[in-house]
Amino acid sequence: MSDASVPAAVELIGITKRFPGLTANDGIGFQLNRGEIHALLGENGAGKSTLMNILFGLYQPDEGEIRIHGQSTVINGPSRAIELGIGMVHQHFKLVQTFTVADNIVLGSEPAAAGGLRLKKKEAEARVRELSAKYGLEVDPQLRVERISVGMQQRVEILKTLYRGADILILDEPTAVLTVGEIEELMLILRRLTAEGKSIILITHKLKEIMKASDRVTVIRRGKAVGTVRTEQTSEGELAAMMVGRPVTIHERGRRRAPGGIVLEMNGLSMQGERGRPVLHGVSFSVREGEIVGIAGVDGNGQHELVEAVTGLAAVSSGTVRIGGHDMTNRPPGELLRAGIAHIPEDRHKHGLILDFTLGENMVLGGHSSSMYSQYGFLRRKSIEREAQLLVERFDVRTPGIQYTARTLSGGNQQKAIIARELSRGPKLIVAVQPTRGLDIGAIAFVHERLLAAREEGKAILLVSYELDELFSLSDRVLVMCGGAVMGELDARQRDDEMLGLMMCGRIDKRSEEVLGHDGNRPQTVR
C-alpha cells in the first residue's frame, strides 16, 4: 500500500505536548500512508486523543513537526485542518438533532443563493445523495437526525467530513455506540473509502476490530509510540502486550462454585413507561449467592428498567422484588443500598460519581451516612480520608491524590473508583451495568477479576452488558430480554449465537418453546 514515491498523507515527527504535570505526547512519530486504514491503539489516557487533537488543530504541539502530503504545516485550528482535507468524526456526535440529515451535512458551508439569504435545499440534498451513493453511505437526506439510528448518525458525520472535501479521516472510537450489524457495515464503508483513495486513522482500543479492519497499527503507551506493526503480522495477544506493557492473560474464569441461597428474587415484575406503555412485563427470576446472572439483549429492551426496579430508582406497577428474603418492592434507593445492594451504574459520569467532588468525597458516596463516616451529623473527615486512601491503593486507582476531583481521573480510573466504593460497602447483591464500557483492556481485565472474585466470596451478581463476549465469559447463566420480557435462559458454558440472536429479537420465546412467525414483529407476550 505504501509507495516510496508518494509522500505519506500524514506524517507526525517527534510530537511532544505537555500539560501541567503531565507529558501527554512524548516525541511521537506517526505515519499515515495514502489509502490505508491505520489504527491508533492505546489505553485510556495513553495520549491518542491528544495526538489526534493536535492533528485536527485543537491543540498546538510544544515540539515536533506535522507534514500533510509531504508539506510541513502548522495547523492552528480546526478550520485549517479542514482546509487541509482532514476530517474528524468524534465519539460523541455533533449533530443538530432537529435538522435534517442534509441540513446537518451542509451546515457551515451551505450552498446558498441571494447573497446567503436563501439556502438551496434541493442542491444540498442532491449533493448529499451523490456523496452517499459514491461511498455507499446509505442515508436519507430528508429525515431529521433525531429520527434516525445511531449507525446512520455516524454515516452522517462521515458524510459531513467528505462534503467538506476530507481525504484524511480521523474516527474516534467509531464502534463504541454501534450494534454488531452496524459495526460490520462500518467496516465495509471504511474499505470502500480507502478504495476511493481516502486515508483513515482509526482510534480504538478494541483489538478484534483492529485485527479485522486495519492495515497497520501504531500502539501508544503513556504518551510514547511503542511501535508500528502490520496488522497481518501481529496478533491480539501481541497488541495487548504492547498496549499494556506486559503480557496480558486473557482471563480464565474460576472454577464454578455451587450457588448458595437466593439473594434477589423477582416475581412478575411489570413497569409502565411513558404514556402507560409497558416497559417491563412479567419478569421473574432470581440470583443466588456466588452466582453471576447475565442479562443479554439489544439496548432498550427493558434492561435499564429492570435495573431501576431492582435498585429502587423507578417504581414497578406490579410484581415483587425480594432481597435476602425481605420484600423490598418500590422501596427508596437509600433503603435498598442499606439492604445490601451495590450498584455499578451504566453512566459513571451521570450516576456513578459527582465529578466536581474530590475523589475522597466520592469514595463515601452512598455510604456517607454510616457511623464510620459521620457522627452527630458531622463528617468524620479523618476516617473518610483514611478509607479513601486505602481503597485507592487497594484498587489501584491512579490519581495524584484523593483531594483531586473525580473529573481529573481517566475513564478507567473513574470506573475503578466506583467499583472500589461499591465493593467496599460489603454488599450482598451487586448490580453491574456495562461495567467495562469504554475501558481499555487492562482496566477491563481488572474489572472482570474483581467481579469474579466477588462471586467467589459468595456475592450475588446481576450483570447487564451489551458485550456478548463479556456476558458469556463472566456469567453462570444468561437471561435474554426482548421487549421488556425475559425470553429465556441460556447456560453460559454452551453459547449458541444463533439461538441467542433469535431470542434477542424475540423470534424465540423459550418460555413457551414456540418458534414465532417470521413477519419480523415483536412477539405478543404470552401471559
Add this chain to the structure above:
Amino acid sequence: MMGTGRRLFDKTSSLVPLISIVLGLLVGAAVMAAGGYDPIAAYRSLLDKVFGSKFDIGETLRQITPLIFTGLSVAFAFRTGLFNIGAEGQFIMGMTGATVVGVTVDLPAFIHAPLAIAAGAMAGGLWGALTGYLKARRGVNEVISSIMLNWIALYLSNFIIRQFLLEPGQQRSRMIHESASVSLAGLSKGMDYARMHIGMLFALAGVALFYVLLWRTKQGYELRAVGHNPEAARYAGMKVSRTIIKAMFISGLFAGLAGTFESLGVFHYEVIAASSPGYGFDGIAVSLLGGNTPLGILLAAALFGALTYGSAGMSFGADVPTEIARIVIGAVIFFVASHGIVRWLLKPDWFRKLNRPEAEREKGAAVHEHP
C-alpha cells in the same frame, strides 16, 4: 474535604474579581469624566464618606451586615444547584416576622429578643422553603416562583403592617418594644451614634456557619451532592426533593436574618414600602462577586456595602449625581460577572485587540439600571 484554604477563598478566582473591581472603577471614572465630573475628587469623597468618621465607619458596617446575609443566602442556594432570586422576599418576610413579634409580644429582653430573631429567621426560612417545595414537588422553576413570591411578600407585609401594627398617622408599624431591640447602645454611642447592632456578629457567625454546614456536616455533603449532580445523589440513596426544600429553607433563613436585624437593630419599626429595599437582589451580586465562597462573600459584601454607602459621599463631595454613583457600582458588578472579558484582558496580546474603548464604556453604562 481537603484544601480548606482554597475552599474559603479560591485563589484562581481571587485575581479576577480584584482586576474587575479596578476596571469597574476605571469605567466609572470615565463615565464621570464624560459627564463633566471630577472622578478623582469623587473617589476621594467616596473614601472620605466610608472612613471619614467613627459614625461613617459604623454606618458602613451597618450597610454591610444585611449584604453578608443575603449574599450567604444566594450562595447557599447556588451551592445546592438552585438560583434563589427570592432573597428579597425572604428578607421582607424576615423583617415582618421579627417586627410582628417585636411589636405585639411583651416579654423580658433575654427571651423577647431571641424570640423575635427566631421568628424573623423562621419567616424567611419558610418563605424560602415554599419555593423549594414548589420546585421539588411540583416542578416549578425556582427562579419564577421566587420572583413572584417577592411581590407577594412585599404586599403581604404591607398588609400585615397596615392591618395589625400601624402607628396611627404614619406609614409604618408601631415601634418594637425596647425588650426586642438588638441595638448595641454602648457601641453606638462610641461610634457617634451610628446604628450598631448585634446582627453584625450574627453575620460573621453566619459566614462560619456557611462553611461548617456545607463542608463539615453530612447535611452539607448531601446538599452539595444534590447541587452538583442530583441524579448521582439519587443513585446514592439521597432524598433529592427533601434536600432541595431543606436548602431553600436554610437559604431563606439567611435572607430572613438580614431583614430581622434591619427591623430589630436598625429601624425598630417596618415601613409600608412601595418597593422592596433591594438587599436581596444585591445579595445576588455579592454572592457572584464572592465566588460563592464564605470569605469571598464577606469581602464582596464589604466592598458592595462600602460603595453603596460611600456613593452618597460622592454626591456631597463632588456633586456626582447618585445615578452616576450607581453606574460605578454597576460597572464593577458588570466586570465581575463577565469573567471572560477580564480573562481576555489578562492575555498578553490584549492591547492589540483593545481598539474600541467606547464600546467598553457603553457596556459599563448599560448596567446602571441596577435593581
